Amino acid sequence: MTIKCKVKSIEPLASNTYQILLHPETPVNFKAGQYLMVEMGESDKRPFSIASSPCRHEGEVELHIGAAEHNAYAIEVVDAMKRALETNGDINIDAPHGDAWIREDSQRPMLLIAGGTGFSYVRSILDHCISQSIIQPIYLYWGGRDEKQLYAKEELVAIASQHAHIQFIPVIEQADGNWSGKQGNVLQAVSDDFESLENFDIYIAGRFEMAGAARDQFTQNKQVTPEHMYSDAFAFI
Template sequence: MSIQCEVKSVTPLACNTYRILLTPSQPVAFKAGQYLLAVMGEKDKRPFSIASSPCREGELELHIGAAEHNAYAMEVVEAMKAALENGGTVTVEAPHGDAWIRDDSDKPLLLIAGGTGFSYVRSILDNCLSRGVSQPIFVYWGGRDLCQLYAHDELQALAAAHTNLTYVPVVESAPADWQGKVGNVLEAVSDDFVSLSAYDIYLCGRFEMAGAAREQFSAEKGAVRERMFADAFSFI
């Protein structure tokens, strides 16, 4: 469905990441974990996870990592800024994606994100917390450095407020006083879990990361492939 959206705000977060708030001209019925397409042209439609939960009516939130060398994302941010400054609108198509939260399952949840793939995890996490789910939720978020984990403090606060939520940050390059894990986020998961056979697993990151997770976790940790969800699986 094609939808016109007013750009409510474009806010820099950290490490060339922007939070964009959109007000759609009509209600958007989507499931936590789905994505939208930012329409840049008739044949140019660019996917971004919806970071907000469906329970936030009347607003769509995006997190876009747009370093200067990443023209694909930076052009979208610039288009959003232009619409904000000029009082114009942007066009999106939504919803898309099959890796939405299966809310009829009571299995413990493992949510894995790389970089701005956290926007996908954020929608699912917000949805689960707002519904008051009681099963354990593990969030593993990996980045090159702490700067990339732009919601680190927020997640620490959420984990402190919800006894069933465990947040594990993983960085490749750590400051001297870093108390968390260092290295690859998939390796961190493998180190922490003897078996993943009982878990629903949701992940978002680069295609190669998603593919490696599916093969590694199913072969080495007993993960059930049918209970692993990522939009990347539709393309690899």
Template sequence: MTIECEVKSIEALACNTYRILLHPENPVSFKAGQYLMVVMGEKDKRPFSIASSPCRHQGELELHIGAAEHNAYAYEVVEAMKVAHQNNGKITIDAPHGDAWIREGQTRPILLIAGGTGFSYVRSILDHCLAQNVTNDIFLYWGGRDERQLYACSEIEEITKLKSNVHFIPVVEESNDAWSGRVGNVLQAIEDDFVSLSEYDIYIAGRFEMAGTAREKFTLMKGAKADHMFGDAYAFI
């Protein structure tokens, strides 16, 4: 379903990463973990995870878009959003899409894995779980090149102080002296931390190579069930 949206705000979250709030002219019904497509042309629709959760998005749709100039695919979308915002124009979206939404009513512990702005996908799921008072253990692993890419660390750390079932492990590839967290590859951190993933529902967002590696490694080495691993990438790889 295509819908016209007002661009309510654009805010820099980190270097080349933006939070964009869209206000659709008609309400959009979606599930936590789904995505929308920004319509750039008749045959040009570009997917982005919805960062807001369906139960408390107040009619607006939140996107987190990483848009460095060398990434024209996302950069052009952010530029189009800026033009619409400045000129009271509209952006057309096609939504909702995706089958990697949260499976509700399960008692299994939940493992959320994000690479970079893949965080927007797991943020929607986490926020929905919090709003629904889910008591399952939730482990969130977020990997980035450096600390600056993990723009919502303080937000998630505050949640862990309030919710004893939420566990947050940020992982950076490059660190400085001020960084006290994990350093290395986020998938390796998970391998190191879990003896078995056989009882987990796993939700992952990041590059297709990352999702593919996670499925291969975790099913072979950690007993994860492929049918309990969810990610938009798995519709294509």
């Protein structure tokens, strides 16, 4: 369904990463963990996870877009958003999409894994769980190149301190002397922390190769069945 939107704001979150708030002309009905398509042309639709949760988005849709210099696919979208904001123009989106939404009827503990701006996907799920008082254990692993890329780290630390059933584990590849958390590959950090993931529902967002590696590693080494792993990347790999 195509929906016309106004761009309400564009704010930097980290280097080359932007928070974009869209105000849809008509409400967007979606499930936590779904994505939308930004329509750049008649046959050019580009997917981005919805960072806001369906229960608390208050008529606005939030995106987190990483637009590094080598990523023209995302840069062009951010530029289009900036032009729409400056001119009070419109952006068309097609929503909702995706099958990797939260399974609310499940009572299994949840493992949320994000790489980079894949965090927007797990942010929607986490916020929905909090707002709906879902109380099974939730482990959120977020991997980034460096600490600056984990732009919501302080917010997540605060959330984990307020909710005993939520654990936040940040993982970075490049650390300085002040970093006291995990360092290296986010999937390796998960593997080191869990002998088995057999009883978990696992939600993953990030680069396709990360999602594919998670599926291979966890099904082969951590007793995971594919039916309990969710990622929109799985539809393409």
